[in-house]
Amino acid sequence: MERLDPRRHRRPGRRAHRAAPPARPALARARPAGAALLSLAVDAGYLGDNGLTLPWMPVEFAVLLVLVVRSVRHLTARQSWTVGALTTGAALLLPLRFALRQPEPLDASVAGLVLSVAPVAVALGGALYLRGQDDRRARAVRDARREQRLAVARDLHDYVAHELTGILLEVQAAQVSGYDPDENARLLARLEAAGQRALASMDHTLDALRAEDAAPRRHTLAELPGLLDHFPDRPALHRPDDLPALPPVVEDAAYRVALEALTNIRRHAPAADRITLALAHCPDAGLTVTVTDSGPAHPRARPGGGTGLSALRTRIADLGGELTAGPHGTGWRVAATLPT
Structure with missing residues (x-):
């Protein structure tokens, strides 16, 4: 009977499940971009009654502002420029939906534009500030991890490798020297002491990794x-x-x-x-x-x-x-x- 190789006979669902996560960034980009495009399309072609849509205008405007913040803060730089421009444009042009249907005096149009620009500017500024904060936190985490890796590497090299070098040299010297019971006893004692020091150094390094605020090792x-x-x-x-x-x-x-x-x-x-x-x-x-x-x-x-x-x-x-x-x-x- 032929044996089944688990690597060749996998359930389709597992492969599909593993392939699913990469679609999330595309979905994150598509949602705000789609909402912005829909709002722009409605702005350009709306011919309905303003009285029916005016009550929903603040809700739509608020949703667009949220999308501005999310797209600028969380997407990559290239993606945030594209999606952020769409959502920002949709928010700024939202009053156009009513101006095309019922043109208003210049003062009213300017007032509407200012009322839409100010919240969008605040949203963009807040999103850029939060993005900067996120980048600084991520950079601080990377620097801390790198410093921790360097500290571990230094300890392993300076202390553990130092003791292991001594053990190796002692063993090599014993292989070419004559047999002397007293000297061999002293050699074993030195090897034991060096091994204990190496283990103590390893324990100190592991304790430093476990502790959140471990003090650096100083001599x-x-x-x-x-x-x-x-x-x-x-x-x-x-x-x-x-x-x-x-x-x-x-x-x-x-x-x-x-x-x-x-x-x-x-x-x-x-x-x-x-x-x-x-x-x-x-x-x-x-x-x-x-x-x-x-x-x-x-x-x-x-x-x-x-x-x-x-x-x-x-x-x-x-x-x-x-x-x-x-x-x-x-x-x-x-x-x-x-x-x-």
């Missing part, structure tokens, strides 16, 4: 020594004793510069025997963060504009600072200047 310069504990030979840390209090955003950016530079050293120059992290502050220039390494014994190509450094350079520039990265002697140098 301080006091946490820099913890970054140096991941190296067998602890790098040198030079920090002035008279370093003043700095804005939290500056300290967080400096921490991320050090984190990115040290992670790249572990990834690309694990054999570096001399690593230096230096901080300097000048009232005019601001805070300078410099990370240098002596490089591997056999130099090899190293990326100068990786994803992490590129994103970090953009972030530093947004703060008014500058980040540079390039060869330095036999090694590499990353330097960032942050205004304070």
Whole structure:
């Protein structure tokens, strides 16, 4: 017996149902345009008794004003020009229906035109204002979502990827080293600690996504020594004793510069025997963060504009600072200047 493929044997109703939504924009355009065209046609060819239609004129005029607002506010720019012009024209020419049947003095005609122009102008102005408000809200939502995605990407790269890089390097080093029970026990302890830190970073990122008003994750310069504990030979840390209090955003950016530079050293120059992290502050220039390494014994190509450094350079520039990265002697140098 032939098996029925659900993808080939669908009910027609489901396909028709899925195809129905695209018709809604066309229907939204057709309703106000059709009403406006009907009103214009009646204006041009009406020959009936004004006394029968005069009581309904305010109702029709109000409906046309509502259509003006809806078409200008909700349709696309191109569609709103067409449909809005039709509905606006219908509203402005509504008094023509009575002038063609029973011509009135010039003063009365001008008064009727003014009475129709003023509400239409208010409706158009209100519709344009509401459209602008809608566009600003939509833009704010898009910007907020984009900033949230960038924040998540930064956290994943700066913290989770940092810990995973350390785990990978530890495992690779263990594969080429001899078996030592004590060293293996210390290795497993380091791997466990790195895994716990990675999970904690993931939990923090997920909590930030769930919370509506979560505060951005900030690090301080006091946490820099913890970054140096991941190296067998602890790098040198030079920090002035008279370093003043700095804005939290500056300290967080400096921490991320050090984190990115040290992670790249572990990834690309694990054999570096001399690593230096230096901080300097000048009232005019601001805070300078410099990370240098002596490089591997056999130099090899190293990326100068990786994803992490590129994103970090953009972030530093947004703060008014500058980040540079390039060869330095036999090694590499990353330097960032942050205004304070």
